[in-house]
Amino acid sequence: MTHQRSVLLIHGMSSSQSTWWRVGPELESRGWEVATVDLAGHGGRPLGPVRSVVDLARDVAALCPAGRTVVVGHSLGAIVALELVTLFPDYAQGVLLEDPPALRGDRPADDIAEEIGREVIRARTDPHEAISAILAGHPGWTRRDARSVLEGRLQTDPVLATLSPGAISWNLTTLVRASPVPVSVVAASGTDSALVEPDRGELRRLLPPGRVIELPGSHHVHLDDPDGWVEAVDSFGSALTE
Numbered sequence: 001m002t003h004q005r006s007v008l009l010i011h012g013m014s015s016s017q018s019t020w021w022r023v024g025p026e027l028e029s030r031g032w033e034v035a036t037v038d039l040a041g042h043g044g045r046p047l048g049p050v051r052s053v054v055d056l057a058r059d060v061a062a063l064c065p066a067g068r069t070v071v072v073g074h075s076l077g078a079i080v081a082l083e084l085v086t087l088f089p090d091y092a093q094g095v096l097l098e099d100p101p102a103l104r105g106d107r108p109a110d111d112i113a114e115e116i117g118r119e120v121i122r123a124r125t126d127p128h129e130a131i132s133a134i135l136a137g138h139p140g141w142t143r144r145d146a147r148s149v150l151e152g153r154l155q156t157d158p159v160l161a162t163l164s165p166g167a168i169s170w171n172l173t174t175l176v177r178a179s180p181v182p183v184s185v186v187a188a189s190g191t192d193s194a195l196v197e198p199d200r201g202e203l204r205r206l207l208p209p210g211r212v213i214e215l216p217g218s219h220h221v222h223l224d225d226p227d228g229w230v231e232a233v234d235s236f237g238s239a240l241t242e
Contacts (some may be wrong), residue, residue, distance in 0.1 A: 002102045003099075003149070004032070005031060005032050005033065005069045005070075005071060005237050005241060006030065006032070006033040006035070006067065006069050006070075006072070007027060007032050007033070007034055007035070007068060007069060007070045007090070007233065007237065008035045008036070008037065008060075008064055008068050008070075008071045008072070009023075009024065009034065009035070009036045009037075009072050009074075009077075010036075010037060010039065010060065010071065010072065010073040010074070010077030010080055010081055011038070011039065011042065011074055011075075011077050011152065012037075012073075012074040012075025012076045012077050012078075013073075013075055013076040013160070014042070014044035014120055014150035014153050014156040014160070015042065015074070015149065015153075016038050016042050016044075016148075016151060016152040016153055016155055017036035017037060017038050017043060018043075018048075018148045018151050018152065019035050019074070019148045019152060019220075019222070019223070020034075020222065021144065021148055022145070022222070022223065022226045023222045023229055023230050023233075024036065024218075026226065026227075026230045027230060027233065027234070030230070030234050031140060032234070032237070035064060035068075037063055037064050038054055039056050039059070039060070039076075039077070039080065040055070040059045040147055040157075041156065041157035041159065041160045042152065042155065042157070043152070043155050043158055044155045045157075046157055047157040047159045047160060050185045051163065052132075052185070053076070053079050053080055053083055053170060054083050054087070056076075056080045056083070057080050057083035057084040057087055058087065060080060060084055061084060061087065061088055061091065064241035066088060066090060066091040066092070066204050067091075067092075068092040068093070069092065069094070069237050069241060070092060070093065070094050070095070070096055070156055070233065070236060070237045070240065070241060071084060071085065071091070071092045071094075071095050071096070072095075072096045072098060072233060073095070073096075073097060073098065073100070074098040074099065074108075074220070074221075074222065075082045075098070075099060075100070075101055075137050075194060075219065076101065077098075078095075078097035078098060078101070079088045079100065079101070079170050079172070079175065081095045081096075081097065081174065082095060082097070082175040082178075082179055082183075083175070085180060085181050086175070086178055086179060086180065088091075088182070092181060092183075093181055093240045094181050094182045094183070094184065094234065094237070094240045095179060095181060095182070095183050095184070095242070096177075096183075096184045096185070096186065096232070096236050096237060097183065097184070097186070098186050098221050098222060098229070099186045099187055099193055099194050099195055099219050099220075099221055100172055100185065100194065100195055100199075101172070101194035101195070102172050102194065102196045102199035102200070103169060103170060103171075103172070104133040104196075104198075106242050111117070117155055117158075117160075117161030117162075118153075120153050120156050120158065120160075120198075121159060122153075123150055123153035123154050124153075124154060127150060127154070128213065129149055130153070131143070131146050131150055132145065133222055134146040134149055134150065137218075138218060138220075138223070138224070140217075140224065141223060141224075145223050148223075149220075161219055164171070168201075172195075172199055172203070172235070173199055173202045173203060173206060176203060176206060176207070177206065182211075183207060183211065184209065184212075184213070184227060184232070184236045185203055185211065185212045185213065186213050186215060186221055186228075186232045187200065187212065187213070187214050187221075188214070188215065188216075188217055188219055188221050188224070189214040189215065189216050189239075190216070190217055190218045190219075190224075190228070192218050192219055193219060194219050195202065200212075213227065213232050215228040215232070216228075
């Protein structure tokens with residue numbers, strides 16, 4: 001008996017499940033059962049008592065049943081996905097990380113938190129200007145792409161910007177080493193990729209050949225190169241179920 005492949009898509013910081021509008025239907029056309037989720041503090045959901053990435057992972061587990069073929073996480077969602085399968089080893093057969101953020105480069109966690117806070121404030125102060133700024137920075141995007149990013153920022157709980165740096169701190173390569181299931185990475189080749197050195201090089205050495213893929217574009221790989229992203233997810237999932 002053949003079981004349908006199942007994927008859970010977890011968005012990044014100050015985003016929401018609407019970010020998957022382009023790639024979700026394409027995965028479904030390839031036979032995938034696609035589920036999405038809004039992290040606590042995102043998509044209009046209050047942060048509540050959640051104060052760490054582990055808390056976010058436990059919240060996802062409570063909302064979305066286990067038994068996935070693949071969990072895909074973008075940015076912060078990639079870290080949540082790694083914590084999820086570490087907490088619940090039977091949750092999924094594999095994890096795909098989209099441009100996972102490394103915090104050992106030249107950008108400390110508190111700088112990232114401040115930038116997120118500024119983006120949320122800018123979006124709420126002048127949404128039209130925010131859309132224009134997003135499109136100027138991503139000329140290949142459609143207005144719907146830009147609106148999905150803006151929507152995520154508008155629906156982000158402001159409490160997120162007040163969390164201590166320790167609440168969004170992690171060691172990416174340590175988490176990958178601890179994963180009880182296979183890990184694949186789709187990284188942006190652009191200069192604003194969140195996967196900085198030394199983590200990028202360490203992941204290349206740590207993971208099997210072909211498990212670290214670079215696609216053109218920015219931090220939002222699924223919006224910059226949706227075809228390449230879908231192919232990467234589909235190929236990884238197929239390898240897990242062969």
